Amino acid sequence: MSYQVAVLAGDGIGPEVMAEARKVLSAVEERFSLAIEYTSFDVGGAAIDNHGCPLPEATLKGCEGADAILFGSVGGPKWEHLPPNDQPERGALLPLRGHFELFCNIRPAKLHQGLEHMSPLRSDISAKGFDVLCVRELTGGIYFGKPKGRQGEGENEEAFDTMRYSRKEIERIAHIAFEAAQGRRKKVTSVDKANVLACSVLWREVVEDVAKDYPDVELEHIYIDNATMQLLRRPNEFDVMLCSNLFGDIISDEVAMLTGSMGLLSSVSMNSQGFGLYEPAGGSAPDIAGQGIANPVAQILSAALLLRHSLKEEAAAVAIEVAVSKALRDGYLTGELLTSDQRNQAKSTSEMGDYIAQVVKEGV
Ligand SMILES: NC(=O)c1ccc[n+]([C@@H]2O[C@H](COP(=O)([O-])OP(=O)(O)OC[C@H]3O[C@@H](n4cnc5c(N)ncnc54)[C@H](O)[C@@H]3O)[C@@H](O)[C@H]2O)c1
Numbered sequence: 557m558s559y560q561v562a563v564l565a566g567d568g569i570g571p572e573v574m575a576e577a578r579k580v581l582s583a584v585e586e587r588f589s590l591a592i593e594y595t596s597f598d599v600g601g602a603a604i605d606n607h608g609c610p611l612p613e614a615t616l617k618g619c620e621g622a623d624a625i626l627f628g629s630v631g632g633p634k635w636e637h638l639p640p641n642d643q644p645e646r647g648a649l650l651p652l653r654g655h656f657e658l659f660c661n662i663r664p665a666k667l668h669q670g671l672e673h674m675s676p677l678r679s680d681i682s683a684k685g686f687d688v689l690c691v692r693e694l695t696g697g698i699y700f701g702k703p704k705g706r707q708g709e710g711e712n713e714e715a716f717d718t719m720r721y722s723r724k725e726i727e728r729i730a731h732i733a734f735e736a737a738q739g740r741r742k743k744v745t746s747v748d749k750a751n752v753l754a755c756s757v758l759w760r761e762v763v764e765d766v767a768k769d770y771p772d773v774e775l776e777h778i779y780i781d782n783a784t785m786q787l788l789r790r791p792n793e794f795d796v797m798l799c800s801n802l803f804g805d806i807i808s809d810e811v812a813m814l815t816g817s818m819g820l821l822s823s824v825s826m827n828s829q830g831f832g833l834y835e836p837a838g839g840s841a842p843d844i845a846g847q848g849i850a851n852p853v854a855q856i857l858s859a860a861l862l863l864r865h866s867l868k869e870e871a872a873a874v875a876i877e878v879a880v881s882k883a884l885r886d887g888y889l890t891g892e893l894l895t896s897d898q899r900n901q902a903k904s905t906s907e908m909g910d911y912i913a914q915v916v917k918e919g920v
């Protein structure tokens with residue numbers, strides 16, 4: 557029996573980095589004798605161009621029939637003139653998250669020893685390293701709350717979004733965070749804005765209640781504004797960061813950059829049945845798309861997460877992660893990880909993919 561994976565490469569650097577993830581997956585399949593069948597579907601801007609809508613029925617059906625979704629990224633200036641709900645992000649990515657109830661988004665950010673020089677942190681801070689797991693609620697909050705819209709005209713025209721959280725939504729993501737912490741350094745930092753937002757007051761109360769089931773895990777609360785600065789000052793003191801949808805979006809970009817680049821952060825978005833969509837935390841990077849310079853590591857590590865969580869192929873996932881670490885340690889770095897005077901040593905997107913695939917095949 558072979559596994560079925562729906563591949564949605566999307567826009568901008570999506571197809572470029574997806575090609576490298578596929579190379580690495582082929583290598584791991586060969587080494588571990590796995591049988592994985594991939595079917596590609598258009599999504600986002602590519603689907604608008606080819607089919608007139610960002611999430612065609614065939615794409616949705618293809619995802620429904622798969623064991624997991626490997627997603628690239630969607631969006632870009634070409635489609636920004638469209639009505640908001642017809643654009644790639646709100647017309648494809650958010651509906652996919654909603655349709656499959658992918659409420660649990662996990663984004664692991666680790667600054668590896670020996671790779672501290674890639675971080676923009678001050679050297680005495682980066683020297684301590686850090687290992688943060690961002691656990692982000694993904695199908696609620698201000699992203700999905702109703703009503704949402706615009707009304708009125710002239711100087712009275714206004715726009716509004718609704719931030720809304722139910723006890724149930726907070727409980728289920730909080731359990732994920734505490735369970736994850738039990739397998740790590742046993743600390744949950746819950747990020748909120750309880751000094752201003754009603755949703756955050758409920759968030760804090762529910763997280764406190766859930767914490768009672770995990771007496772071995774330390775819980776602390778922090779306001780989002782303070783969290784963004786403490787991450788720059790003492791990132792090594794954070795373990796699991798439990799965030800609502802919007803705050804997790806912000807925190808995950810920050811921790812990605814603290815490891816050196818947006819192009820290093822992988823992610824899984826999962827539902828309660830364990831069905832998952834795997835994607836880099838970053839976007840379609842229109843500023844570098846088409847140049848063969850994007851960092852494929854986030855997409856490759858997302859493939860490793862797919863092997864681990866959806867296909868339960870732990871050894872194959874570890875082989876990829878070890879190969880990525882080796883490549884980075886061996887100085888295989890794309891340009892954004894280098895200073896301007898080192899940039900002539902930069903590896904291209906495909907050189908990175910080739911090297912990581914080779915290491916996977918040979919084993920380390
Ligand atoms: N999951 C997704 O599909 C997703 C996620 C975030 C943003 N987006 C969309 O992507 C488009 C661009 O958004 P943005 O510019 O705000 O965010 P972005 O993450 O695409 O880019 C931010 C910065 O990070 C850099 N970067 C990102 N990934 C990189 C990689 N793999 N290698 C090297 N550098 C990388 C980019 O060059 C850019 O300078 C928008 O349309 C946005 O809505 C999509």
Ligand SMILES: CC(C)[C@H](C(=O)O)[C@@H](O)C(=O)O
Nearest residue numbers: 645646649650805837838839
């Ligand atoms: C593209 C956008 C809708 C998305 C989000 O805000 O969730 C992205 O920024 C992410 O982090 O996955």
Ligand SMILES: [Mg+2]
Nearest residue numbers: 805806809837
């Ligand atoms: Mg984001």
